[in-house]
Amino acid sequence: MPVNNPRLNQLDRQLSASVAGQRTANRRRWLQGFSVACAAAVLGSSALSPLAPNIQASENRFTPLVRAIEAAKPSVVNIHGRKTVRAENASFGSDGMKQVNGMGTGIVFDPRGYILTNYHVVEGVSNIQVSMHNDRQAVAKLIAHDPKTDLAVIKIESDGPLKAVQFGTSCDLLTAEPVVAMGNAYGYEYTVTQGIISALHRTVQVSDEQKYQDLIQTDASINPGNSGGPLFNVDGDVIGINVAVRVGAQGIGFAIPIDEALDVAARLMSIERLEQQSHGIVGKTKCEPTQRTFVVSSVRRDSPGEVAALQAGDVITAIGERKIERALDIELALLGRKRTEDLPIEVLRSGNRLTTNIVLAPANGRGGKVALADRVWENLGLRLAPMDDTEFKTLNSRYRGGLAVQAVRPDSPASAQGIRRGDVLVGMHVWETVSLDNVSYVLDREDVNRQEPVLFYILRGSDTLYGHLRFAERTR
Template sequence: MLRPLDRHATELLRALTLIVLLACGFAGLTSHVANASSLRHSPVVKAVQKARPSVVNIQGRKTVRAEQVDAIGGDPFRQVNGMGTGIIIDPRGYILTNYHVVENVEVIHVTLEDKRDYIGHFISHDPVSDLAIIRIDAGEPLTVIDMGTSNDLMPGESVIAVGNAFGYEHTVTCGIISALHREVQVSATQRYRDLIQTDASINPGNSGGPLLNIDGQMIGVNVAVRVGAQGIGFAIPVDEALDIAARLLSAERIEQRTHGVVGRSHWREGNSALLVTTLKPASPASQAGLQPGDVILEVDEQTVRRPLDFERAVLGVANDRPVVLKIDRDGHEQIVELRLSKMQAGDLFEQMAWQILGFRLTPIPSAEFRKLNTRYRGGLRITEVRTDSAAAAQGIRSGDVLVGMHVWETISPENVRYILNHDDLDRFQPVKFYIVRGQETLYGHLRLDTPQVPQVARQTQGRG
């Protein structure tokens, strides 16, 4: 016999129904969250997670020239808090960043992704490309960023910028490559060539940070943003940045030791290696039997894909130990032992001129110089100009004769060495130079790549 449910039974049934509904609902929610977790772990997330340990934050106080000075004699300089980003390019703590990030910074503070703080030491810089290398001593190997290439970039390709935007560490922004091969003037003294343009947000503090592709590989170094515009930022292509980093981190520059290898990245079977293009005469490389056309695959079992890999591998090797090279010569692999040597006085001068002036010099015999019919007493012939140097931008050519710099004659290498080692060299910047070309005497102003950080900062408006 059917009976109506009493109040207690009705409440019990409602409670059981609610429990079943909640269980079904939570089961559905759990399934949804599980699915969302796998979907949320997108290629962008994977790329950022891969790169984050290799991105550092840089901060410090710097001295800049005041825009306005009181008529009664105010301080022409002022202190500002600088910030930027860096990229770990060697496990020993070598970090690539923009020169304007660390220029004039009194104490460089570096913070890793795990919040550990270190003091950074200035190593070298190139003001023309606006790149610099600093180093920290972390006491353990650091994670090096995965270095991609910029020779296959495509407009419309997805990219990711990571950096210390406005002091917010490890800020991530996404966008696309808007254009390639841009030329940008950011100040009267700084022009960038062949930049990547992106609409990924790049803000003050992003400078020196990586621009990544969707695989988490660095394809550029963030450097500038168009003031007053939205979605127009710029990055130095990674191939150019790392070739410059190879010079900044070379054994010649850091340790005054030479190997004599001159090479470039070479693509073979889908991968890059180091193609030897020439050897310096009487150098350790030529004595070891290396030849132009050889492809260097490994140095001490470390894979070599570009000049920076080679320089990193030989940097810090003990003087009494040779490095072991695995090379490919005409399709056959060979082993070659290379022992670096200390640079001689002549080599040191050549390296100093090449790095600071941007060209190579050789003396001219007096009899030959007199044929130029000039009022100058002597000069040095320019035999080669570095393509990415300020000298090249000023129009200096191979064959020109350097006859003076600032207020001094340049008759001999000793004259140039005196000028480059002068305590007040930074105050002379940009340095006036005089050259003889044919029957003409020409002059211009050259901003030198001085080994020390200048005391007067350049304007940084418009940079990230």
């Protein structure tokens, strides 16, 4: 039966929050520097800046903020591509798709070419084009994404290490502190805008399907193409990821706090997810006024972490040659390591510095679930999550259970049938779909003709809808 499948149109207009930034101490230093600069200008200073030796300008023009943004520029990339979206008037089961031009921004967070951006920037883009500050062009691959937080990781190949951006923290932000945004605004690459932090901890509902929590509000100029770009403080540290703008309003834009964004990035970059390897370390990033530390909260039994004698309360300060400050650092330090490598780990325990070693092991069970989820995504275009009994009972359905649709790939079989985020998949062919294993069972059935579409059932509100779903490819 026909139903509408609206896209996140507001996200297409989104953004890149911008604003020129600094914290209390930085603000004082900045103002002092400005006063000194003015005094020097009166005295007629004409020194050349080491940042731009060919420009005949006074040293005073190259403020700390100018230098910080210039230094950060190589870590910011511009993203372009064409994506397939459903037309607003398309109905359930129709092929009402259209091609639109997409653009956005991203930040390099690992020298191996890993880039953080908004998911809506790369969603449905089959050929993600990335351009860099030196006019280099590259094609990126989507590595992982989280539709709920609208974050994604993409990767480009490079002849050498890329410059990773310098991250700050969002745990000590101040209302009215200056900030700066950089992004691909309306296709004008490396546009820099400035403003202040207008408010903190905002909740923003941009559509029936997308709701953001705990955002930074800014009065920066927000334009299409800025989405996924950095929000800097005056030191050039990233404190937020620009994500949304209030349509119809002026000077109201939003960014995801960087501490929360990097926690999501840590999950997306999990070596268990990407390489089916395990370290068994569970912990969280602790934010303090002068530093961030990674504190172990637990260690899984029979895991490499347990073999390394790690304990709850340990502060991991380094793995190999990499300094550890966040959960993301743990994953990046272990990513790409062989299972035969014996890596030193430096730990602070009860004020004492200790050194131990860790050797990675194959992921048990969880890696298989991740692989199954990715298989369903590739074949059907659905990101599914199990629902507990209490949650499912609120739907007042006659079915025993179902899988919540968290995301739908626009160019997928599921998208072609009008399935959308928020639906609940309750059946395929003649079998129920209470777990991912049930979907896997259907994918593997020899008696399911891959040449013919498979009947499926979904719950949408109080309605039960059905359609016929084709597999993207024959599964093993």
